[in-house]
Amino acid sequence: MSSTVELRNVTKSYGELQVVHGVDLQIDPGEFVVFVGPSGSGKSTLLRMVAGLEEITGGDLMIDGGKVNHIAPYERGIAMVFQSYALYPHMTVYKNLAFGLETAKMSKEEIKRRVREAAEILQIEPLLARKPRQRVEIAKLHKRLGNTTIYVTHDQVEAMTMAHKIVVLNNGRIEQVGSPLDLYNRPCNRFVAGFIGSPKMNFLPAAASSNGVRIGDVSVPCPTFETSPVTFGIRPEHLSIVAGTSRIKLGIAAVDLVESLGGQTVVYASLADGEPLTILLEGQPAVADRVEVFFDFEKAHFFDRDGRKTLSKHLQAA
Numbered sequence: 001m002s003s004t005v006e007l008r009n010v011t012k013s014y015g016e017l018q019v020v021h022g023v024d025l026q027i028d029p030g031e032f033v034v035f036v037g038p039s040g041s042g043k044s045t046l047l048r049m050v051a052g053l054e055e056i057t058g059g060d061l062m063i064d065g066g067k068v069n070h071i072a073p074y075e076r077g078i079a080m081v082f083q084s085y086a087l088y089p090h091m092t093v094y095k096n097l098a099f100g101l102e103t104a105k106m107s108k109e110e111i112k113r114r115v116r117e118a119a120e121i122l123q124i125e126p127l128l129a130r131k132p133r134q135r136v137e138i139a140k141l142h143k144r145l146g147n148t149t150i151y152v153t154h155d156q157v158e159a160m161t162m163a164h165k166i167v168v169l170n171n172g173r174i175e176q177v178g179s180p181l182d183l184y185n186r187p188c189n190r191f192v193a194g195f196i197g198s199p200k201m202n203f204l205p206a207a208a209s210s211n212g213v214r215i216g217d218v219s220v221p222c223p224t225f226e227t228s229p230v231t232f233g234i235r236p237e238h239l240s241i242v243a244g245t246s247r248i249k250l251g252i253a254a255v256d257l258v259e260s261l262g263g264q265t266v267v268y269a270s271l272a273d274g275e276p277l278t279i280l281l282e283g284q285p286a287v288a289d290r291v292e293v294f295f296d297f298e299k300a301h302f303f304d305r306d307g308r309k310t311l312s313k314h315l316q317a318a
């Protein structure tokens, strides 16, 4: 029942305005794929093109190896709706299933009959009245159906918890595709690094120096970079306020605000040059008004002028 969905250089224009720019994407059978990205990045447009609710301007949409660009949603049939399941979180599961059929101007009775029949076969009747917004319902539905699913959200935390594969979109282009942990551990550029992870990654100006890299007041000796770094990125959870063997001192920061979450503590601070820093600490440590801030070099990210990741040999080897 589960299908392969493939987008090959898919574009979308509304008149002169191009909103999706050559998207290539492979979705494997049974995968749960989540599209994330800021408002206007093209998530809904892509999903609507896959569901057949929006015409594809250029490129090919392949389902199980066959081109379906010009196949209307109703011609794809209800099996198609299940196989490539496009979920709208504000609608009930019933409405989601009925949606593709409504666009085919099918009678209410016929839609009802088809949805009930499909729900019965798939044994999802108890879920019909619920909205898939409730995260557990989406996960349950996917587990029951085991089908290829595409889900759209702004919320990267939701994407991290649900997806097998996350597609990060920005301005109608894919920035990166990967598992949640791939994107968290190895973001390929500054945009993805800043978008995935909560609280967000800290970014500080950086510059190549004769023996490594300068980050604010510190000079970190490290092997040469592929291209000159201009930005240093470190996640709040990879900063510390106590020294440790593998840690490098980043500077002294003035603490602006401490948020105690019980299990974790979030510290908002500013370095001497005014650069803001968010530090996420485990437990409930005592936090003075001024703290020494340390980071783990293994967890550092460096980006070049164009926001692309630039690697030092040391990091590459790690």
Ligand SMILES: Nc1ncnc2c1ncn2[C@@H]1O[C@H](COP(=O)(O)OP(=O)(O)OP(=O)(O)O)[C@@H](O)[C@H]1O
Residues within 6 Å of the ligand: 014, 017, 019, 037, 038, 039, 040, 041, 042, 043, 044, 045, 046, 154
């Ligand atoms: N019918 C339309 N005519 C013209 N432009 C459109 C139309 N539909 C969408 N757009 C534009 O296409 C771009 C992508 O929109 P889309 O709704 O796919 O983004 P999104 O990532 O789903 O955003 P959101 O998270 O706010 O729903 C936006 O710039 C939007 O203004």
